[in-house]
Amino acid sequence: MTDDTKPTEYEGTSGGWGSLRGIVQTMAREMSSPGALATLRTQNKTGGFMCTSCAWGKPKHPHAFEFCENGAKATLWELTTRCCTPDFFAEHSVTELRKWSDHDLEQQGRLTHPLRFDQASDRYVPCSWEEAFSAIGAGLKAIEPKSAVFYASGRASLETSYLYALFSRLYGHNNLPDSSNMCHETTSVTLNKLIGSPVGTCVLDDFEQCDAIFFFGQNTGTNSPRFLHPLQKAVERGCKVVTFNPIREKGLLEFTNPQRPGQMLTGRNTQISCQYLQVRAGGDIAAIMGLCKYVLAADEQRGGTVIDHDFIAAHCTGYDAFRAKAEATSWERIEQESGLSRADIEEAGRVYVEADRVIGVYGMGLTQHVHGFENIAMLLNLLLMRGHIGRPGAGICPVRGHSNVQGQRTVGISEKPELVPLDKLAEQFDFDPPRDEGMTTVRVCEGVLDGSVRAFIGLGGNFLRAIPDQGRIEPAWEQLDLTVQIATKLNRSHLFNGRTAYLLPCLGRSEEDMQAGGPQTVTVEDSFSHIHGSLGHRQPASEHLKSELAIVAGIAKTTLSANPKLRWDEWTDDYGLVRDLIAETYHEQFHDMNARMFEPGGFYRGNDARERIWKTESGKAEFTAPEMLAATDVADADGRYRLVTVRSNDQFNTTIYGYSDRMRGIEGKRDVILISPVDIERAGLAAGQRVSLVGDAGDQHLRRIDDLEIVPFDLPAGTIVGYYPELNPLIALAHHDRNSKTPASKAVPVRIEKVG
Known part of the structure; x- marks a missing residue:
C-alpha cells in the first residue's frame, strides 16, 4: 500500500466534540431562531416535541438532552430563519433551479406561500389556498x-396519515405508497409472512x-445516534456486540458520550463492537x-443443549428443511460469498451460543437488496x-429511518388492502372501499413511464430524488395531468411538474399548530x-402556512361528494376527534388514545409475535431454506463492482445539511467513490482520479454518472460506496427485492470507466 492509496478515515470517535461542533455549525448555517434551543430542550420528552429525524424510541426517563447530532440538525433545519418567498421564484425559473444542488435548494429556507406552477413563464407564482384546493x-x-x-x-403524523388514507379510499384507490416502500418494506413483508407481525x-x-447484540447493515452513528446510549450501557454491563457491515462505521466501533463530562474532558471512549466483520455487499x-x-x-457437540428444541417443536415450522440446507451448504461457498473467513464467523458464533438473550438489529443493509427477503x-x-423471539431481552429489531414511517402503515397508509380493516371503515363512513391492490413506489414509477399514472400528490418527502432510474422517470413526470407537493422547503421533486401543479407550504412539527379548537397535538409511532x-411551540415561519392535516382536509372537501359522516372542518378544528376515529377503527391497539398519548415512554400498541402468537398462514413461526447465498442476482465478473449507496454524517434522507461526512473523514465533497486500496491498484486507478460510474444491470438503458473522485477506503474487495441520492440514477427500476419491490440500493452492479 502506498501513501496515495492509504484509506481515508476519521481519527476521532462517534459523539464527542465532533458531534457538538456539527450541531453548532448547522445552527450557524441555518440562522435558526433563538427559540430553537428551547425546542431542543423538550425534544423527545413527554409533553414536548417529537423529533422529525429517526424513529428511535423515546425513553420513559430521558436524558437531560434527549437528542442526537442528526436530530438536532433536523430541528435547526426546520426552524431556520431563512424564507423562500414568492420573490425568490420571480427571480428564478424552474429550469434554472434544476441545475442547483440539493443542498442549495433547501438552503433557500422555509416556503411561505401556496404556489402554482405557471408553464408559460416557467415559474412558480403565488396563489390563494382556495384557488389551490379548488383546482386540485x-x-x-x-x-x-x-x-x-x-x-x-415518513414524517406526517398519525392523525394526518389516517385522514390521508381515508381520503384515498373514499376517492377510490389504494395507491398509497410511502417512504417505507424505499427502505423497510422488505421488513414489513418478510416479518409479516414469517412471524405474523410486520x-x-x-x-x-x-x-x-x-x-449479545448482532448488527447487520445498520449505521448507528449516523442514522440513529441516540441508540448509542443504550448500546454503551449494554457494553458496560458485559453485553457483547458483533457487527456485520462492509463499512467500518465509527458508531459501532467507539463512542464518546457528549453527556458524560468525564469522557468529554479526558477523551476516553467506549469500545462498542467486540468483533467487526466486513462482509462483502x-x-x-x-x-x-x-x-x-x-x-x-x-448443539451436536453439547448433546442438544444449544438449540431450543422445545421452542421449535411448539412454535415453529420448516426447521427440518432449513437444517438440511444449512448442513448441505459448504464452508467454502460461505467464505466465497460472504468474503469472511470460517474462523471469524465461528468466533462470532461462539458469542451467539454463549449468550442467553440475543437481539438481532438490522437496517437497510439487509432490506435494500434483490434478495432482501432472504436476508431478513x-x-x-x-x-x-x-x-430468541418472544421473550424479554431478545428479539428482532429493524431500525426505522423516518420518524413516523412505521406509524403511517399502522393507521392505513398501505397499498395492500388486506392490511387495512376495510369493513370497519365502510361501517364508520358509509362507503364501499376499493379492494384491489394499490401501487408500490416501483409500480408508480412504471406507471409514470407507461402513462397509466395521471396524478401525484406528495405528502412531504422528495419522491423524484429518492427513487431509482431518475434519468428515465424525470422527463416522463411532466406528462402527468396533476402534481401536488406538500412541503416545508424546496427540493428537486418540486422542479418537475405536471400540466397543473401546486406547491403547498405546511407547518413543521416543531411549530405551534393553532386551529379553531386551540393549539393541536399530533402523535407518532416509534x-x-x-x-x-x-x-409544537415555535412561531410558524409564515402566517400563510397550513398544517398537513388542514391541507389534506382542504383537498378532500373539494374532491369528494357530500357525506354527512365526513366532518373535515370539525376534524381540522380538533385533532382529538381524529384520534377518536383511530381508536374506533383500531380499537385493540389505540383504545383511549387521547388519554394515553402523553404516557412517559409512550403507550405500547402491542405485538402478537412478542407474545408468541403467530398470525401466519401456518399459525407458527416459519423457518426458511434460502435458494441462494448472495443477495444479488447479478453474477460477479471482471470489472464489475457492487455499489452500496449510503448517507453522510451531514444528511438525513435526501436532505443535505452540509458537506461534512466527518465520521468517514470526507470533507467538502459528495462527488466521490469510496474504493479499497486493493481494488484501486488492481484497476490501475489512483486516489483523486476522476472517473465515471456506469450501471451494469444488463438491460438496454444507459445509466451513467461522470466526474466522480476516487477515494481510498477500508472496504472488502469488489465493494464500492457512494452517496445517496446522487448515485440513485445508477439503480435500475427492475433492481428491487423480489417480494416487497423495495429498490435494491445495495449491491448495485456498476463498472468504473476512466475519463479520457
Whole structure:
C-alpha cells in the first residue's frame, strides 16, 4: 500500500466534540431562531416535541438532552430563519433551479406561500389556498381515481396519515405508497409472512437485559445516534456486540458520550463492537448461514443443549428443511460469498451460543437488496434456533429511518388492502372501499413511464430524488395531468411538474399548530410500536402556512361528494376527534388514545409475535431454506463492482445539511467513490482520479454518472460506496427485492470507466 492509496478515515470517535461542533455549525448555517434551543430542550420528552429525524424510541426517563447530532440538525433545519418567498421564484425559473444542488435548494429556507406552477413563464407564482384546493379537486375529479397516487413521506403524523388514507379510499384507490416502500418494506413483508407481525418484536427495555447484540447493515452513528446510549450501557454491563457491515462505521466501533463530562474532558471512549466483520455487499445470507452451521455443530457437540428444541417443536415450522440446507451448504461457498473467513464467523458464533438473550438489529443493509427477503429470513432463522423471539431481552429489531414511517402503515397508509380493516371503515363512513391492490413506489414509477399514472400528490418527502432510474422517470413526470407537493422547503421533486401543479407550504412539527379548537397535538409511532404525543411551540415561519392535516382536509372537501359522516372542518378544528376515529377503527391497539398519548415512554400498541402468537398462514413461526447465498442476482465478473449507496454524517434522507461526512473523514465533497486500496491498484486507478460510474444491470438503458473522485477506503474487495441520492440514477427500476419491490440500493452492479 502506498501513501496515495492509504484509506481515508476519521481519527476521532462517534459523539464527542465532533458531534457538538456539527450541531453548532448547522445552527450557524441555518440562522435558526433563538427559540430553537428551547425546542431542543423538550425534544423527545413527554409533553414536548417529537423529533422529525429517526424513529428511535423515546425513553420513559430521558436524558437531560434527549437528542442526537442528526436530530438536532433536523430541528435547526426546520426552524431556520431563512424564507423562500414568492420573490425568490420571480427571480428564478424552474429550469434554472434544476441545475442547483440539493443542498442549495433547501438552503433557500422555509416556503411561505401556496404556489402554482405557471408553464408559460416557467415559474412558480403565488396563489390563494382556495384557488389551490379548488383546482386540485377539479383535477382529481377529472381523471380515473385509480390513475392517481397519494404518496406519503415518513414524517406526517398519525392523525394526518389516517385522514390521508381515508381520503384515498373514499376517492377510490389504494395507491398509497410511502417512504417505507424505499427502505423497510422488505421488513414489513418478510416479518409479516414469517412471524405474523410486520414490525420488530423488541422494546427499549430489552436492551437492558440482552447478553449479545448482532448488527447487520445498520449505521448507528449516523442514522440513529441516540441508540448509542443504550448500546454503551449494554457494553458496560458485559453485553457483547458483533457487527456485520462492509463499512467500518465509527458508531459501532467507539463512542464518546457528549453527556458524560468525564469522557468529554479526558477523551476516553467506549469500545462498542467486540468483533467487526466486513462482509462483502450482498454477502449477509452466507455469513448468517455460517453462524447457523456453527450453532448446529455446537448443539451436536453439547448433546442438544444449544438449540431450543422445545421452542421449535411448539412454535415453529420448516426447521427440518432449513437444517438440511444449512448442513448441505459448504464452508467454502460461505467464505466465497460472504468474503469472511470460517474462523471469524465461528468466533462470532461462539458469542451467539454463549449468550442467553440475543437481539438481532438490522437496517437497510439487509432490506435494500434483490434478495432482501432472504436476508431478513436468515436472521430470523438464526434467532428462532435458540428461541430468541418472544421473550424479554431478545428479539428482532429493524431500525426505522423516518420518524413516523412505521406509524403511517399502522393507521392505513398501505397499498395492500388486506392490511387495512376495510369493513370497519365502510361501517364508520358509509362507503364501499376499493379492494384491489394499490401501487408500490416501483409500480408508480412504471406507471409514470407507461402513462397509466395521471396524478401525484406528495405528502412531504422528495419522491423524484429518492427513487431509482431518475434519468428515465424525470422527463416522463411532466406528462402527468396533476402534481401536488406538500412541503416545508424546496427540493428537486418540486422542479418537475405536471400540466397543473401546486406547491403547498405546511407547518413543521416543531411549530405551534393553532386551529379553531386551540393549539393541536399530533402523535407518532416509534420503531418499538410506542405512540407519543408531540406538541409544537415555535412561531410558524409564515402566517400563510397550513398544517398537513388542514391541507389534506382542504383537498378532500373539494374532491369528494357530500357525506354527512365526513366532518373535515370539525376534524381540522380538533385533532382529538381524529384520534377518536383511530381508536374506533383500531380499537385493540389505540383504545383511549387521547388519554394515553402523553404516557412517559409512550403507550405500547402491542405485538402478537412478542407474545408468541403467530398470525401466519401456518399459525407458527416459519423457518426458511434460502435458494441462494448472495443477495444479488447479478453474477460477479471482471470489472464489475457492487455499489452500496449510503448517507453522510451531514444528511438525513435526501436532505443535505452540509458537506461534512466527518465520521468517514470526507470533507467538502459528495462527488466521490469510496474504493479499497486493493481494488484501486488492481484497476490501475489512483486516489483523486476522476472517473465515471456506469450501471451494469444488463438491460438496454444507459445509466451513467461522470466526474466522480476516487477515494481510498477500508472496504472488502469488489465493494464500492457512494452517496445517496446522487448515485440513485445508477439503480435500475427492475433492481428491487423480489417480494416487497423495495429498490435494491445495495449491491448495485456498476463498472468504473476512466475519463479520457
